[in-house]
Amino acid sequence: MSALNSPALFLTNITLEYPDGDGTVTALDRATLNVDAGEFVSLVGPSGSGKSSLLAVAATLVKPTSGIVTIDGEDATGLADKALTTLRRDKVGIIFQQPNLLASLTAAEQLIIGDHLRGKPLRAAAVRAGELLEVVGLADSARKRPHQLSGGQRQRVNIARALMGSPSVLLVDEPTAALDHERSESIVRLLRRVTDEFGVATVMVTHDTEFVPLTDAVATMRDGVLAAAVPTVAGVGAR
Numbered sequence: 071m072s073a074l075n076s077p078a079l080f081l082t083n084i085t086l087e088y089p090d091g092d093g094t095v096t097a098l099d100r101a102t103l104n105v106d107a108g109e110f111v112s113l114v115g116p117s118g119s120g121k122s123s124l125l126a127v128a129a130t131l132v133k134p135t136s137g138i139v140t141i142d143g144e145d146a147t148g149l150a151d152k153a154l155t156t157l158r159r160d161k162v163g164i165i166f167q168q169p170n171l172l173a174s175l176t177a178a179e180q181l182i183i184g185d186h187l188r189g190k191p192l193r194a195a196a197v198r199a200g201e202l203l204e205v206v207g208l209a210d211s212a213r214k215r216p217h218q219l220s221g222g223q224r225q226r227v228n229i230a231r232a233l234m235g236s237p238s239v240l241l242v243d244e245p246t247a248a249l250d251h252e253r254s255e256s257i258v259r260l261l262r263r264v265t266d267e268f269g270v271a272t273v274m275v276t277h278d279t280e281f282v283p284l285t286d287a288v289a290t291m292r293d294g295v296l297a298a299a300v301p302t303v304a305g306v307g308a309r
């Protein structure tokens with residue numbers, strides 16, 4: 071459990087229905103998940119059980135049919151689109167399976183451009199980008215473009231980029247799906263470290279259950295129903 075122990079992400083009674091022919095399909099069925107600042111939760115479950123849907127709702131990218139999403143104490147459910155975009159931009163970091171880096175930009179520029187779009191001064195963004203590239207072990211690769219980086223290094227840039235806006239919540243969807251075992255483990259260990267160092271509330275969807283002990287708790291989803299998160303005692307020892 072988190073040292074900071076303050077609420078960062080509250081998903082309460084989330085139901086999400088998608089239209090399906092004449093009826094609906096229930097992707098999430100009254101799912102509830104609370105993640106503290108500095109807490110790292112694994113989200114596991116079979117294909118189609120609703121994991122990506124839960125991340126999309128937590129990221130405020132998809133509005134739930136019912137239920138409440140609270141990020142850093144702010145209820146996202148009732149916000150208009152503009153306020154929601156601001157909340158997402160300022161509070162949520164999203165890491166997808168594929169880094170989706172821009173081919174023509176250096177590692178540093180991938181980070182700087184986001185901050186620049188947020189209206190931050192270029193010089194401050196460049197300093198922060200340098201610091202974050204160091205955190206993820208890429209200080210020497212700041213000027214490299216995506217094709218000069220390995221898959222694991224590209225995922226590290228992706229992680230650093232997600233941290234640029236100093237998010238409270240980090241949502242990670244299958245970060246190791248495209249990586250071999252060794253690189254996968256180092257990516258999950260990096261996520262563990264940034265969760266601790268930056269005090270973010272991290273939720274990671276994963277099929278690699280062997281890395282679950284590196285996280286604080288595991289929540290299992292089945293047919294849209296989320297079981298209560300179970301603490302991983304091994305994770306505390308492994309840190």
Ligand SMILES: Nc1ncnc2c1ncn2[C@@H]1O[C@H](COP(=O)(O)OP(=O)(O)OP(=O)(O)O)[C@@H](O)[C@H]1O
Nearest residue numbers: 088089095096097116117118119120121122123124
């Ligand atoms: N845009 C959509 N429109 C209609 N149904 C959808 C949509 N997105 C997801 N679903 C359905 O919602 C349910 C949950 O899907 P979701 O992708 O969240 O599961 P998942 O656990 O992330 O699966 P996977 O591990 O394969 O990514 C599934 O029945 C899926 O078919």
